[in-house]
Amino acid sequence: MTESSPHPALWPAPYASGAVEATVTVPGSKSVTNRGLVLAALAAEPGWLRRPLRSRDTLLMAEALRAMGVGIEETVSSSSTGDGTTGEAWRVIPSGLHGPVTVDVGNAGTVMRFLPPVATLADGPVRFDGDPRSYERPLHSVIDALRVLGARIDDDGRGSLPLTVHGGGALDGGAVEIDASASSQFVSALLLSGARFNQGVEVRHVGSVLPSMPHIRMTVDMLRGVGAQVDEPETGGEPNVWRVSSGALLGRDLTVEPDLSNAQPFLAAALVTGGRVSVPDWPVRTTQPGDALREIFTAMGGLCEFTETAESTSLTFTGTGRIHGVDLDLSEVGELTPGIAAVAALADSPSTLRGVAHLRLHETDRLAALTKEINELGGDVTETADGLHIRPRPLHGGVFHTYEDHRMATAGSIIGLVVKGVEIENVGTTAKTLPDFPRMWTDMLAGAGSGA
Ligand SMILES: O=C(O)C1=C[C@@H](OP(=O)(O)O)[C@@H](O)[C@H](O)C1
Numbered sequence: 001m002t003e004s005s006p007h008p009a010l011w012p013a014p015y016a017s018g019a020v021e022a023t024v025t026v027p028g029s030k031s032v033t034n035r036g037l038v039l040a041a042l043a044a045e046p047g048w049l050r051r052p053l054r055s056r057d058t059l060l061m062a063e064a065l066r067a068m069g070v071g072i073e074e075t076v077s078s079s080s081t082g083d084g085t086t087g088e089a090w091r092v093i094p095s096g097l098h099g100p101v102t103v104d105v106g107n108a109g110t111v112m113r114f115l116p117p118v119a120t121l122a123d124g125p126v127r128f129d130g131d132p133r134s135y136e137r138p139l140h141s142v143i144d145a146l147r148v149l150g151a152r153i154d155d156d157g158r159g160s161l162p163l164t165v166h167g168g169g170a171l172d173g174g175a176v177e178i179d180a181s182a183s184s185q186f187v188s189a190l191l192l193s194g195a196r197f198n199q200g201v202e203v204r205h206v207g208s209v210l211p212s213m214p215h216i217r218m219t220v221d222m223l224r225g226v227g228a229q230v231d232e233p234e235t236g237g238e239p240n241v242w243r244v245s246s247g248a249l250l251g252r253d254l255t256v257e258p259d260l261s262n263a264q265p266f267l268a269a270a271l272v273t274g275g276r277v278s279v280p281d282w283p284v285r286t287t288q289p290g291d292a293l294r295e296i297f298t299a300m301g302g303l304c305e306f307t308e309t310a311e312s313t314s315l316t317f318t319g320t321g322r323i324h325g326v327d328l329d330l331s332e333v334g335e336l337t338p339g340i341a342a343v344a345a346l347a348d349s350p351s352t353l354r355g356v357a358h359l360r361l362h363e364t365d366r367l368a369a370l371t372k373e374i375n376e377l378g379g380d381v382t383e384t385a386d387g388l389h390i391r392p393r394p395l396h397g398g399v400f401h402t403y404e405d406h407r408m409a410t411a412g413s414i415i416g417l418v419v420k421g422v423e424i425e426n427v428g429t430t431a432k433t434l435p436d437f438p439r440m441w442t443d444m445l446a447g448a449g450s451g452a
């Protein structure tokens with residue numbers, strides 16, 4: 001957690017003078033869009049990605065793949081496969097990958113972890129660089145694993161960005177042990193490209209803990225969706241071992257689900273104002289960790305129900321006017337922690353959030369950042385070895401610093417709904433995954449009566 005550059009603009013977080021009542025259409029999932037792009041780029045035939053998320057993280061992924069030779073055409077189209085989907089779509093046309101190129105990963109974990117394995121298949125050097133924070137985020141497990149699998153990588157001996165993958169046009173692949181306790185993305189990264197390695201890949205996790213399991217399930221699910229053969233622990237395989245067989249991947253027509261983790265601040269708005277928010281197209285079956293919000297926010301005092309219409313299934317979440325503290329292990333759903341912490345700071349009893357030590361290595365040190373920023377508004381939060389203790393106290397206005405972390409900006413905005421005078425530093429940082437956040441937030445509040 002480092003202080004951001006001298007006072008990027010302060011955004012007066014809108015205050016809700018009544019219960020929020022809104023329907024909020026949430027853009028596509030970052031995690032699904034970036035996996036979809038990688039898998040389509042590695043396929044043996046063209047594919048479609050419909051309703052992709054267009055945000056900094058996904059545009060960086062698309063740009064990097066384009067630089068390596070993949071065709072990604074943005075179109076507005078109607079589906080040819082009959083689900084009636086219309087709207088924005090990306091046509092992905094795979095081709096031989098080439099270097100030399102330079103890839104900007106920004107601060108996108110998915111780009112900095114998922115693309116080095118792809119780059120081993122290029123026929124020249126691919127240099128990876130990014131934001132200053134990307135140099136601090138762990139990557140050593142991916143680098144070491146790729147070397148074991150046959151890749152040549154220059155990384156200045158630091159095991160992190162910047163680095164150059166000297167693609168040789170193909171990679172041997174085979175079996176490798178990794179410690180993925182710092183990020184599930186290490187496992188996902190190796191699996192996503194594994195079918196294109198000569199011998200496929202076998203990844204054995206040997207670390208103490210493994211965070212964000214739903215994201216690994218998402219990787220397995222999406223690989224199977226493009227025809228890959230995957231053995232994994234949850235369908236009878238060895239514990240902590242994943243195998244992807246070598247083979248061609250199919251080009252698919254994939255419609256991206258709404259980003260349920262980005263639905264979080266809007267559901268939280270219903271919870272903290274005692275209002276009601278509906279999110280259309282909430283998937284009934286999904287691997288997204290954000291689906292756990294139905295249970296978590298219900299435990300914190302709300303009620304949720306699915307509403308079916310002819311066109312879609314919506315999730316409607318209703319606040320009851322009460323907000324309860326919780327004691328939760330969030331290791332599976334770490335990216336939900338900032339939003340849960342914000343709601344917990346407004347609850348009627350203390351909360352303990354556990355299992356998220358790895359959040360110290362996310363966009364910022366999220367445990368330190370949440371503690372400092374909530375406490376500067378009058379809160380009482382302490383860091384533990386692997387999480388936070390949050391004892392609610394009356395909060396007051398002030399600047400909520402965001403440390404170039406999109407989820408800090410949305411967490412501060414949740415508090416600002418019910419605490420007057422909260423100002424969010426650099427709300428534009430939400431562009432990482434939700435570029436339209438300020439407008440969506442203001443629109444949501446339009447019916448509730450709001451003021452800065
Ligand atoms: O694979 C993915 O799409 C993600 C995995 C998780 O990473 P960690 O396992 O590093 O927490 C999550 O926090 C991140 O937002 C997205």
Ligand SMILES: C=C(OP(=O)(O)O)C(=O)O
Pocket residue numbers: 107108109110335362363407433
């Ligand atoms: C941890 C996150 O992102 P990244 O994909 O950069 O790891 C996040 O979005 O909360």
